[in-house]
Amino acid sequence: MRVIKIDKKDWESGVEKLSGDYSLYGPVKQGAFHNFAPLEKGQMPDLDYVNTRLSPKSVVYPQCETMFEYTLDENQPDHHVNKEIPKDYSPRAILGIRPCDVKAIDLVNINFDNPQYQDPWWVQRRAALTTVALACNNPCSTCFCTTAGTGPFDDSSADVLLADMGDYYLAKVMTEKGEALVGKAGFDQDGSAEAGAIDDAAKAAEAKITSKIETGKLGDKVTTELYDADFWEDIAFACINCGTCTYLCPTCWCFDIQDEVQGSDGCRMRNWDTCMSALFTLHGTGHNPRPNKTARVRQRFMHKLKYYVDKYENGIACVGCGRCVQQCPVNIDIRRVCDLMNRFEPGKECA
Amino acid sequence: MSEYAEKIRGIAKKLLDDGTVDMVIGFRKGTMPLINEPCFVKDAAKVDALVWDSSCGVNLANYLPKRKEKIGVVAKGCDSRNIVTHIVENQITREQLYIIGVPCTGMVDRRKIRLAVGKEILSVSEADGKITVTGDGYEEVLDKQEMLQDNCAICIHRNPVISDEVIADPVEEQTDVDRYADVKAVEAMDPEARWNHFEQLLDGCIRCYACRNACPLCYCPTCFVDESQPQWVGKSVDKTDTRTFHFLRAYHCAGRCTDCGACERACPVGIPVRQFTKKLEKDCKELFDWEAGMSLDVRPPLDTYRPEDPDEFIK
Ligand code: SF4
Ligand code: SF4
Ligand code: SF4
Ligand code: SF4
Ligand code: SF4
Numbered sequence: 001m002r003v004i005k006i007d008k009k010d011w012e013s014g015v016e017k018l019s020g021d022y023s024l025y026g027p028v029k030q031g032a033f034h035n036f037a038p039l040e041k042g043q044m045p046d047l048d049y050v051n052t053r054l055s056p057k058s059v060v061y062p063q064c065e066t067m068f069e070y071t072l073d074e075n076q077p078d079h080h081v082n083k084e085i086p087k088d089y090s091p092r093a094i095l096g097i098r099p100c101d102v103k104a105i106d107l108v109n110i111n112f113d114n115p116q117y118q119d120p121w122w123v124q125r126r127a128a129l130t131t132v133a134l135a136c137n138n139p140c141s142t143c144f145c146t147t148a149g150t151g152p153f154d155d156s157s158a159d160v161l162l163a164d165m166g167d168y169y170l171a172k173v174m175t176e177k178g179e180a181l182v183g184k185a186g187f188d189q190d191g192s193a194e195a196g197a198i199d200d201a202a203k204a205a206e207a208k209i210t211s212k213i214e215t216g217k218l219g220d221k222v223t224t225e226l227y228d229a230d231f232w233e234d235i236a237f238a239c240i241n242c243g244t245c246t247y248l249c250p251t252c253w254c255f256d257i258q259d260e261v262q263g264s265d266g267c268r269m270r271n272w273d274t275c276m277s278a279l280f281t282l283h284g285t286g287h288n289p290r291p292n293k294t295a296r297v298r299q300r301f302m303h304k305l306k307y308y309v310d311k312y313e314n315g316i317a318c319v320g321c322g323r324c325v326q327q328c329p330v331n332i333d334i335r336r337v338c339d340l341m342n343r344f345e346p347g348k349e350c351a
Numbered sequence: 352m353s354e355y356a357e358k359i360r361g362i363a364k365k366l367l368d369d370g371t372v373d374m375v376i377g378f379r380k381g382t383m384p385l386i387n388e389p390c391f392v393k394d395a396a397k398v399d400a401l402v403w404d405s406s407c408g409v410n411l412a413n414y415l416p417k418r419k420e421k422i423g424v425v426a427k428g429c430d431s432r433n434i435v436t437h438i439v440e441n442q443i444t445r446e447q448l449y450i451i452g453v454p455c456t457g458m459v460d461r462r463k464i465r466l467a468v469g470k471e472i473l474s475v476s477e478a479d480g481k482i483t484v485t486g487d488g489y490e491e492v493l494d495k496q497e498m499l500q501d502n503c504a505i506c507i508h509r510n511p512v513i514s515d516e517v518i519a520d521p522v523e524e525q526t527d528v529d530r531y532a533d534v535k536a537v538e539a540m541d542p543e544a545r546w547n548h549f550e551q552l553l554d555g556c557i558r559c560y561a562c563r564n565a566c567p568l569c570y571c572p573t574c575f576v577d578e579s580q581p582q583w584v585g586k587s588v589d590k591t592d593t594r595t596f597h598f599l600r601a602y603h604c605a606g607r608c609t610d611c612g613a614c615e616r617a618c619p620v621g622i623p624v625r626q627f628t629k630k631l632e633k634d635c636k637e638l639f640d641w642e643a644g645m646s647l648d649v650r651p652p653l654d655t656y657r658p659e660d661p662d663e664f665i666k
Contacts, residue, residue: 030555032466032621033620033621050471053619053620054557054620063587063588064587064588064589140471141383141471234390234391238388238389238390238409238414240413240561240564240565240617241564242559242560242563242564242617243559243560243561244559244619247619248619256586258586258587260587274559277560277577278577279577325382325383329409329561329565329616329617329619330386330388331381331382331383331386332388333382336382
């Protein structure tokens with residue numbers, strides 16, 4: 001790791017230099033909120049934002065992507081054969097991603113790239129990705145990242161972490177990918193003398209985080225007891241099973257596979273799926289092992305706060321970005337649910 | 352507004368104590384400003400959880416279909432009309448319900464307020480038609496009327512149309528509103544402009560179905576978009592499929608939509624989905640002099656036939 005200094009007046013020209021070597025993504029204003037989008041040549045990421053409405057996971061894991069194409073036309077020699085379609089794995093960089101969202105990409109990686117399975121599209125896109133994270137000087141009231149395994153200045157996942165110092169950025173260059181990117185941008189002013197200022201800013205930002213969760217006891221709970229806890233019906237009551245929470249979440253990774261055929265041409269695609277939907281678990285027989293919304297809501301929280309915790313032993317499957325908290329149309333709040341789960345003791349009412 | 356909450360608690364307690372109902376459906380205080388959470392209370396000792404203010408926008412009629420219990424339900428004007436629709440459509444019986452009517456002065460749009468203030472909001476209070484929001488080092492006072500949900504701003508049935516008990520005197524109904532200004536603007540467009548208008552409207556839809564799931568009318572056991580044999584609509588965010596979803600859903604709501612705004616309020620990306628249903632609502636009003644959910648005794652226009660029904664539009 002080394003620290004460099006980037007004067008803001010040099011930022012734009014540096015970003016412009018990158019556009020030859022990388023497809024660039026960054027936060028852009030879309031109506032009333034920001035989302036990550038490809039940056040046109042000369043377009044700058046709008047770094048004056050707190051958090052985007054949708055997470056940037058789609059840069060590595062698009063909501064919908066075609067995997068294969070095929071023809072049903074029996075006159076064609078290769079009919080009924082799935083052919084993988086070529087994809088773009090050229091270098092890409094996300095500028096201004098938040099530390100929690102970069103952390104989330106690492107977290108999702110556990111699902112898509114592990115000794116058992118390697119998802120080829122995820123693996124290659126992630127390998128092509130460089131992340132330039134922007135530390136949060138002013139986290140908002142729904143951010144609970146510091147108790148969800150990350151934080152406003154977390155540098156553990158990013159290739160470069162920018163800290164906004166007013167007229168300039170101090171950048172921690174964390175990886176080789178990060179070195180390559182700052183090299184191409186021509187950012188090379190030494191900033192090591194000011195490294196301490198980043199730590200001070202980090203402490204100040206962390207102190208501003210008022211929203212906290214307790215997760216320490218989740219691992220010790222007996223899964224079946226937690227599953228049968230008395231509070232699920234109360235928690236799930238308001239839920240409309242819409243899927244907003246999971247689609248906006250940077251750590252939700254589930255997908256569905258669909259074939260679409262028009263005439264004799266078909267394609268096989270995968271789309272994000274959501275455990276909030278009844279279809280998620282509907283069997284071909286018509287049986288549904290998660291037959292009602294209480295079962296589905298329980299799944300979402302048990303997955304994030306218990307099954308994942310037990311399976312990977314590296315914390316919870318949530319980075320505390322607060323998107324689901326802010327956008328759930330009926331105010332189902334993971335912080336409240338986490339608290340109930342963490343405090344749960346069988347036989348004691350705690351709702 | 353706290354008198355409203357007191358009244359609701361009192362009635363809820365009485366209903367649970369004397370066994371009139373098994374549960375009361377209302378709102379509990381949200382974990383953030385500007386949103387409260389729908390909840391149920393079964394224990395008379397816990398009625399104090401129930402609250403009321405201008406952030407109780409969620410349509411509680413959505414929580415009724417196919418329930419077996421006897422239920423006390425808190426209902427604003429629009430909720431009451433969707434309850435009527437549910438009863439007419441056999442989703443719940445009148446006898447199961449004890450309707451606690453709330454004369455409504457409109458629900459605020461949390462996104463409009465956030466946009467107007469432009470800073471993070473940490474607490475909110477309201478009194479006398481004013482909303483006071485406070486945050487880090489600031490306080491701002493807003494006119495509630497200007498911060499209403501779009502549908503509330505043009506609502507002409509704020510008083511519950513059906514109830515067993517009303518918690519306050521009726522509020523004055525709005526009379527000088529043009530309910531269809533937006534629809535008329537679209538009607539006036541040429542086909543190309545209209546197409547572009549709807550294309551832009553749907554740009555950004557992520558097919559999460561929050562709009563559908565928030566709508567009390569969308570109670571079908573299997574929605575047409577979820578059907579797989581046959582599969583009517585593709586599941587990606589392909590423009591044609593997204594359009595098909597929205598247009599067909601709107602048609603399924605024709606003559607039933609109360610313009611409660613639940614769909615729009617739920618959308619995570621702020622798509623004004625009422626733009627679709629409102630045209631149909633306007634048609635129903637003009638063709639059949641029909642407003643949904645006003646009476647238990649009249650069949651809706653789309654499930655009755657009268658020889659004198661207008662048919663200009665199919666000639
Ligand atoms: S966003 Fe809220 S209402 Fe929608 S599925 Fe998630 S928890 Fe349920
Ligand atoms: S569960 Fe909610 S707070 Fe946690 S990462 Fe997902 S969207 Fe963010
Ligand atoms: S099971 Fe649900 S909570 Fe878990 S990743 Fe899938 S969609 Fe998200
Ligand atoms: S379509 Fe929208 S406005 Fe109409 S009843 Fe349903 S939720 Fe309410
Ligand atoms: S709620 Fe919004 S984003 Fe979701 S399906 Fe409806 S219009 Fe699309």
